[in-house]
Amino acid sequence: MSDRVSISAILQRRRGQIQAEWMEQLATASSSKSGHVAREELRRQADDFLKVFNEALDSGRVTDISGAEWAEVRHFLEELSRQRVLAGFAADETAAFIFSLKKPLFEALKQEALGDPQRFAEDAWSATVLLDQLGLYTVKSSQRAREEVINRQQQELLELSTPVVKLWDGILALPMIGTLDSARTQIVMESLLQKIVDTESQIAILDITGVPTVDTLVAQHLLKTVTALRLMGAECIISGVRPQIAQTIVHLGVDLQGVITKASLADALALAMKRIGVSVTRE
Amino acid sequence: MDRIPILRMGEFLLVTLQVDMHDQLALRLQDDLTHMIQAKSAKGVLIDISALEMVDSFMGRMIGDISGMARILDARTVLVGMQPAVAITLVELGLSLPGVDTALNVERGVQLLKRALA
Numbered sequence: 001m002s003d004r005v006s007i008s009a010i011l012q013r014r015r016g017q018i019q020a021e022w023m024e025q026l027a028t029a030s031s032s033k034s035g036h037v038a039r040e041e042l043r044r045q046a047d048d049f050l051k052v053f054n055e056a057l058d059s060g061r062v063t064d065i066s067g068a069e070w071a072e073v074r075h076f077l078e079e080l081s082r083q084r085v086l087a088g089f090a091a092d093e094t095a096a097f098i099f100s101l102k103k104p105l106f107e108a109l110k111q112e113a114l115g116d117p118q119r120f121a122e123d124a125w126s127a128t129v130l131l132d133q134l135g136l137y138t139v140k141s142s143q144r145a146r147e148e149v150i151n152r153q154q155q156e157l158l159e160l161s162t163p164v165v166k167l168w169d170g171i172l173a174l175p176m177i178g179t180l181d182s183a184r185t186q187i188v189m190e191s192l193l194q195k196i197v198d199t200e201s202q203i204a205i206l207d208i209t210g211v212p213t214v215d216t217l218v219a220q221h222l223l224k225t226v227t228a229l230r231l232m233g234a235e236c237i238i239s240g241v242r243p244q245i246a247q248t249i250v251h252l253g254v255d256l257q258g259v260i261t262k263a264s265l266a267d268a269l270a271l272a273m274k275r276i277g278v279s280v281t282r283e
Numbered sequence: 284m285d286r287i288p289i290l291r292m293g294e295f296l297l298v299t300l301q302v303d304m305h306d307q308l309a310l311r312l313q314d315d316l317t318h319m320i321q322a323k324s325a326k327g328v329l330i331d332i333s334a335l336e337m338v339d340s341f342m343g344r345m346i347g348d349i350s351g352m353a354r355i356l357d358a359r360t361v362l363v364g365m366q367p368a369v370a371i372t373l374v375e376l377g378l379s380l381p382g383v384d385t386a387l388n389v390e391r392g393v394q395l396l397k398r399a400l401a
Contacts, residue, residue, distance in 0.1 A: 186371075189371060190367060190371065193367030193370055193371070194367050196367070196387070197366070197367060197387070200387055200388070200391075201387075202387065202391070224374045224375075227374045227379045228367075228370040228371055228373075228374045229370075230379070230385060231362075231365050231369075231370040231373055231374070231379070231380060231385055232365050232367065232370045232385065232387060233362075233363060233364075233365065233385035233386035233387040233388075233391060233392075234387060
């Protein structure tokens, strides 16, 4: 394969020149409004990349980057994308790291292939194919890194949004905030039931003031929680039902018979205290 | 053959389920328990399932049956000590055990029975 030899050889021979030109390109491409990478950092990254890139070129296939020869390069790009995502760069800006190598590399290929347009065309084509693949891989990696960040945040949000509060000895409250879906209700239910066991509480108040809408599915989840609580031997009061939600529940035909509902958390607490035989008097 | 011990606590009976039930064991328990309720004229039955990590639909039905039989013999049944995971499983299975009273632990169950009989 003549093209392999030539790109690799050219890269080695003209590495200084390519790197210098690439740095110029990178400096303009990498200082966008969403973030800035220090010049020293860029130089180090460019240097590292050219090293692994060269090794991969030397070792074998140049048209397909999914092989084991390119593992180093792929790893480098993944790491780079991850760093850039965390620093707040967009996927296209990260990919520019690879695409900006095109110009200096083509320049070098042109100078090497003086008087031989056929060879230049071939070299340029294989270099283009290769860099495009690497660029796309970078985009893919940075998207994946971004998804990881989103997933982690979702998980954190889930944990944050389900606090079980002890209101009184024997009374627990669970202020629910945000839309209820199956996954969240499951976690809410588990943490509430566990807390009931831990604190030996008799009454749990589910406060849905922060739940924007109640549809049949949400109502279903609420009923499940109420039933599970009853099975454990605790009582459940649903509080914070807004007028709009009360209307929706009736229009949907959801049967809340047997479930105690209160308009406000204060009313629910008053009832709960009455149930456990505690009374509060004003001095 | 195995049998499940039934303990007498004053006018109440306490059954602790610790092993997975099978048909024979369940029938035997129902038989023993109904006889015991009559013999001791018990007013309440406490079924403690705090040691059970799993309750299937068979077990759920059996508990419902026992509760129904006891009610006919004028004794109230309270199911106590259900684990959170078990409660979630039963709800997912659609078994809400209607007509069965529940309490968090044996102590609370006794309180509930005493209050109901008072």
